[in-house]
Amino acid sequence: MRFIVKFPQFSLLSRQLFFRYETSTRRRNRTCRNKNAASIGRARNFPVTELLPVASERSVGKTITWKNKSWNILSMEDAIQQKPQIALFSAGGDISLEKAPLFAAVGTTVIDNSSAWRMSPLHKLVVPEINADVLTKEDKIIANPNCSTIQMVQVLQPLHELYKIKRVVVSTYQSVTGTGANAVAQMNNERQNIQGEMAYKYQIDQNLIPQIDVFMDNGYTKEEMKMVFETCKIMRDESIKVTATAVRVPVVGGHSESVNIEFEQEVDLNKVVEALKATKGIVVQDDIAHQIYPMPILAHDKDDTFVGRIRRDFTQPNTINLWIVSDNLRKGAATNAVQIAEYLMANGVIASGYPPQS
Numbered sequence: 421m422r423f424i425v426k427f428p429q430f431s432l433l434s435r436q437l438f439f440r441y442e443t444s445t446r447r448r449n450r451t452c453r454n455k456n457a458a459s460i461g462r463a464r465n466f467p468v469t470e471l472l473p474v475a476s477e478r479s480v481g482k483t484i485t486w487k488n489k490s491w492n493i494l495s496m497e498d499a500i501q502q503k504p505q506i507a508l509f510s511a512g513g514d515i516s517l518e519k520a521p522l523f524a525a526v527g528t529t530v531i532d533n534s535s536a537w538r539m540s541p542l543h544k545l546v547v548p549e550i551n552a553d554v555l556t557k558e559d560k561i562i563a564n565p566n567c568s569t570i571q572m573v574q575v576l577q578p579l580h581e582l583y584k585i586k587r588v589v590v591s592t593y594q595s596v597t598g599t600g601a602n603a604v605a606q607m608n609n610e611r612q613n614i615q616g617e618m619a620y621k622y623q624i625d626q627n628l629i630p631q632i633d634v635f636m637d638n639g640y641t642k643e644e645m646k647m648v649f650e651t652c653k654i655m656r657d658e659s660i661k662v663t664a665t666a667v668r669v670p671v672v673g674g675h676s677e678s679v680n681i682e683f684e685q686e687v688d689l690n691k692v693v694e695a696l697k698a699t700k701g702i703v704v705q706d707d708i709a710h711q712i713y714p715m716p717i718l719a720h721d722k723d724d725t726f727v728g729r730i731r732r733d734f735t736q737p738n739t740i741n742l743w744i745v746s747d748n749l750r751k752g753a754a755t756n757a758v759q760i761a762e763y764l765m766a767n768g769v770i771a772s773g774y775p776p777q778s
């Protein structure tokens with residue numbers, strides 16, 4: 421399999437990578453996105469045997485190093501000609517709209533981290549622990565959800581199964597890494613009193629910016645509305661009401677969320693904690709006697725999503741508050757994409773053999 425990988429957080433802004441990997445039984449090809457995905461693929465022992473990096477014409481012919489080997493960077497056209505079985509990429513919405521169908525047309529399954537396909541009724545939006553079962557061999561372009569949505573639905577889904585969620589009020593505290601390397605550079609420059617390019621309109625160090633992405637006609641930002649729509653789609657329940665406020669904070673390790681959840685039924689807090697502890701990918705960090713709770717500094721570079729401060733909202737019935745933290749570049753992006761690829765492999769959703777049949 422081959423991956424397409426892009427590395428916005430490492431300033432290799434147009435780089436995409438392809439991998440070919442081999443399973444113990446047969447040779448396969450997959451495509452994945454970003455340096456984070458590459459390192460996660462390595463960490464998760466994803467069976468890549470060949471890496472086919474793809475970049476703009478300027479970089480074609482150069483090499484990159486991955487798993488102690490040097491790999492030649494290809495053009496997009498060369499990569500398409502090689503018909504990888506899976507493409508995991510994050511090349512931005514416009515490139516995705518143009519190129520993902522070209523890969524799909526040659527039989528590649530694209531896992532896309534842009535927002536281009538997320539709300540398309542013809543495309544699946546997948547957090548593997550929640551709804552990977554929707555995937556079929558016909559799904560040639562699969563959408564990876566927005567980072568702030570992924571970590572929230574991971575926690576909401578087991579609780580929805582317990583008590584049926586009516587309404588969610590979420591405020592996010594999102595890392596500058598969600599914007600990219602330019603935002604991390606802006607924050608670091610400000611900390612050192614260096615004049616540099618601004619990723620944001622305002623100073624971010626020692627500040628909070630209550631705007632992530634552009635404003636919509638309804639007064640909410642696009643980031644906030646992604647949380648509204650994507651939650652219902654992933655959880656397959658249009659009745660869940662979500663209202664969000666998304667805020668950028670001068671933090672690197674991950675996104676944090678304060679979430680108020682109202683249920684249809686009466687809530688037993690012990691059962692909430694038990695359900696979360698039993699959920700794959702969730703780690704409960706909730707021991708206020710010892711001041712244990714999730715924080716981005718602890719979540720950084722981890723694949724899990726952390727939840728704590730689980731408590732009853734005493735202002736109204738059937739309602740709780742909790743605090744969720746996850747590394748937005750890991751489970752919020754690359755890890756989720758690699759997990760989708762793993763699911764496709766493990767469940768035979770991708771036809772075996774190489775090259776794929778188009």
Ligand code: 2RA
Nearest residue numbers: 566567568594598599
């Ligand atoms: C952000 N959610 O944090 C976005 C990245 N996709 O800006």
